[in-house]
Amino acid sequence: MKTKVCIIGAGPGGATAALQLAQLGIECIVVDKAVFPRDKVCGDGLSGKVLTLLERIDKGIGQRLQQAMFKMDSWGVTFVAPNRIGMDIPYRLNYQQDMSNPRGFVCKRIDFDNFLVDEIKRRSEIRLFEGVSIDKYELQPDGYLLSSKDGSFQVKADIVIVANGAHSGFTKDVAGIKMEPEHYVAGIRAYYKGITGLHTDAFIELHFLKNMLPGYLWIFPLPNGEANVGVGMLSNSARNKKVNLKQLMLDTLATDPVMKERFANAELVGTIDGYGLPLGSKKRKLHGERYMLVGDAGYLIDPFTGEGIGNALYSGRFAAQQAAAAIAANDYSDKFFEAYDNDVYRILGPELQVSTKLQKLIKYPWLFNLLMKMGSRNKQLKDLMSCMFHEVDLRKKLGKPMFYVKLLFNR
Template identity: 55%
Template sequence: MQQHDICILGAGPGGATAALHLANKGIRSVLLDKAVFPRDKVCGDALSGKVVNELKRIDPSMPAMLGEQQTQLPSWGIHFISPAGHKLSVPFKHNYDPAQDIPSGYISKRIDFDNFLIEQVRQRPEITLLEGMDMAKIERTDQGFSLTDKSGGHQFSTRLLIAANGAHSSFARQTAGIKQESDHYCAGLRAYYKNVSGLDKDNFIELHFLKDFLPGYFWIFPLPGGYANVGVGMLSETVSQKKVNLKKEMLRMIESHPEFKQRFAGAELMGYIKGYGLPLGSKKRVISGDNYMLVGDAASLIDPFTGEGISNAMISGRWAAAQAELCLQEKNFSSGFMQGYDKAVYNRLWKELKLSRRMQRLLDYPWLFNQVASKASKNQALAETISCMFTDLDLRERLKQPSFYLKLIFN
């Protein structure tokens, strides 16, 4: 039985970030993962400006280190394509110069980005990284938790467990009581294609909202080496109600949609189409308890509108490390004391998640989406205002005010 003050279960972005912040504080931790890195993770592979900011918080040199990796592309924005085909382009930074400016976002396969973080973990003596550890049993003890792997040959005892083991975390379900709710859960598919034509020269990611696939969306994210991450996402509630076969619909759109048919004419599917689930942060949950905290997808913190989860996982990992430091200082691991973690995470993310949920609901009114995109495509000032709404929460508040749309329609 190995004894540790802090055990982190899951070495993805959330868990690795928590471990690195603890290391920066001089606090030791053991970081366990059932996989051996590098390992693949089904994802959209986009790294937003929020990810870049979280890397800076770990180490100011990390964004530059990421930018030097051959496995990434700098991305300068997002194209939203409305059901009527109007394109609303949202740059991450206005008046950007790709030749001189530092990118606000990147696109990198998760197998590469997660391994980039793990390589930073390997360099820290404060972190004990143990790979290939599939924890089959987690039991509460007088002092915290005990963890036992499938073989029974490895046992760990910890006063504080940080569960960062993803969307299918059995600990989150069984101990923390996090339920999978179809109206707060998204089903997604991802595939890698090579030689998709018409990709943006500045590597804008594309989110297509097709009228015969609403309220779902279709994405194309460019990747290095002529590859693209291509996929679809839709609320599980809708998939169930409408009996949607996502794989069949995805292939149908690629083969028959006028634009996609042309762009994928010379493209090749590399490997398989893979599915995954996205637990959305569209509902507040209790994400801590006696001797534990949930981080990232295990805490259901994915953005309801964009599907982004990496940055929110890293943000929650940072706050988990801050709370862990307080727990050790005060020798207090009670659920009441741990509520400081919940408050910190939701103080940072809830306003954003709530507004994204409202924007997600706009997809129920495609005519309104078309109107906004059409006006913005012809009006630079309006396009810039809407662009700012995606980075400025106070401006984004306007999106939930009926007066905003009335002015758009009648002006």
């Protein structure tokens, strides 16, 4: 089989790349080792970026997602500092005045990813192969030959968009990017039902509990009274402290004075599963001759929030646009694909840098405590933090020492 573009992986990054290519009138082949619907270990939190990007590709996709029944509209975040002072920060100020257009959602990845795969199945320009793992990649003078382990599936592509997630063999073997524990988070996820004390407007909760630092516990409300509950911690910290994340979470839910009340009648649904989060806290080369790395395969997860779906979508769209440019120019060189990295880091770079700084703040729990204490009393600071969801320039302030000095003296 021959194709101009082959996309490895039909997760959010790969599916978005395929949809954008189709929108540009370019045919492609998408190969995924799983058969959809399939699960993916995740917090299931979708930020405003997801809808914005899908709407940019095709307004209809955005509308269909807005109408979907499997998602829970979420209007903000509750941060809980190690001193247990919490602060509710809405994504939009005065959001109660207009609740017709939610931008944040929580939805199980089995549903969201299947939604995207259904979207790619609607497009005649995209051929999807499910249940096929690409394990061999050979660069030949006229393209990449991609094959399954036993060679029963083969495709020859002018361009490869690598979107096969955190454990991508291509990323490791061809791009030479190795997992570094200081730029990688270990995460576990569980589904519970019957948790009490959830926010009425489905705010997602991030708990920076003392016993979990520098990691945190999240509770993200889902439809039907369920919630996604999990813990994430930098891999080097988890390793150094010899932490068993699953045990840490179960012990915390059973013994922490607040959590034990809230989980008193809660029931675990299914199993507790783990997966890695490759962080964008370090800039990497995301391309080479005839290929581009997208989403987790390109280490693009936000190091502070753990958000990777939005960044997978953005990079997927940029990769599709760059593939179109390469086809038009008939240039598949390493140099030509440099423009892809430039696009990714121009748009995502500033917030990845700010989040890398914020991630380091967790090492100073007292600072975090102070911020929450002041924010809970000071409406201006709370509003400022709300605006930070949209404005990276404002978020930059959080990473600067002068911000805290000014706060202390303006109390």
